[in-house]
């Protein structure tokens with residue numbers, strides 16, 4: 001019998017609010033964050049195979065390890081152990097089709113790990129519930145549980161403890177991709193350094209932003225977007241200051257560095273405005289690529305038990 005492949009589609013994320021506390025003894029920082037899942041997605045397909053393998057295609061695939069370093073492969077090993085299989089030879093082939101920018105602060109690797117957990121749970125008929133799958137996800141990385149859950153959520157701890165948040169209506173975003181990536185640990189390290197040197201402003205309390213999300217008013221939300229890692233990302237990549245300015249000059253309500261950067265996310269009034277802002281930002285020449293996206297969208301979900309047919313994402317080349 002020909003084995004049936006299982007494909008899971010999984011979204012990128014942006015942090016609408018990212019408040020970073022001090023470094024903990026384990027090296028992580030205590031966070032209060034609000035995640036929103038966006039309509040930029042990766043597809044991950046798993047299929048039973050005699051020879052285990054992982055392959056990566058799509059934008060930026062050459063920057064992604066196609067071996068044991070891939071976070072999706074770490075997910076395979078972890079779930080194989082849980083399932084009593086040989087983690088060295090789990091008998092599965094994983095194919096990743098990237099639509100989420102690599103090393104962009106949009107949780108691309110985390111998304112692939114989350115998608116792999118969900119797909120293998122189905123392939124191996126493990127029947128692990130969402131809560132336990134979320135716990136396993138947290139062992140792989142701080143952003144992985146959110147990639148499973150999607151929507152809009154408040155994250156605490158390392159970012160792995162989640163509570164869903166009410167977000168009325170759909171928000172429209174323009175995503176500006178930078179030429180090179182930034183390393184997440186380096187950005188956290190830079191924030192610690194900046195905080196030792198002087199006291200960069202910290203984002204305020206999260207409650208007003210939660211109210212703006214519930215109201216569904218993008219103008220109100222725009223005033224409250226905040227990211228403590230932004231100063232560190234800009235310090236490591238000063239061109240981001242120009243990118244952020246260019247997005248607002250192009251007509252966005254506000255711009256923010258996404259997570260640890262260097263991708264910038266611009267909130268727009270509506271879908272038409274997002275298309276206009278994307279075109280103008282693209283012309284400004286400060287980004288490698290500009291895309292439009294909307295959120296919230298659902299977390300990782302099985303889209304087919306056959307190879308997926310992927311829609312081409314809307315994209316404007318600079």
Ligand SMILES: C[C@](O)(CO)[C@H](O)COP(=O)(O)OP(=O)(O)OC[C@H]1O[C@@H](n2ccc(N)nc2=O)[C@H](O)[C@@H]1O
Nearest residue numbers: 027028029031141142143144158159184185188259260
């Ligand atoms: C920047 C964010 O994307 C915001 O959601 C996340 O905090 C990063 O999440 P992630 O990529 O899943 O990160 P992990 O793989 O868990 O950790 C990578 C590294 O980031 C730093 N890190 C991450 C999360 C956290 N709460 N504090 C940290 O200091 C640590 O140096 C850690 O070794």
Ligand SMILES: Nc1ncnc2c1ncn2[C@@H]1O[C@H](COP(=O)(O)OP(=O)(O)OP(=O)(O)O)[C@@H](O)[C@H]1O
Nearest residue numbers: 070071102103104105106107108109110112143184
């Ligand atoms: N499946 C994967 N997809 C993308 N990158 C991966 C993957 N597995 C491992 N990596 C490595 O992780 C690094 C960070 O990639 P990723 O796209 O997850 O960054 P990110 O979006 O900044 O992550 P985050 O927002 O969670 O901090 C890459 O440089 C790559 O070498």
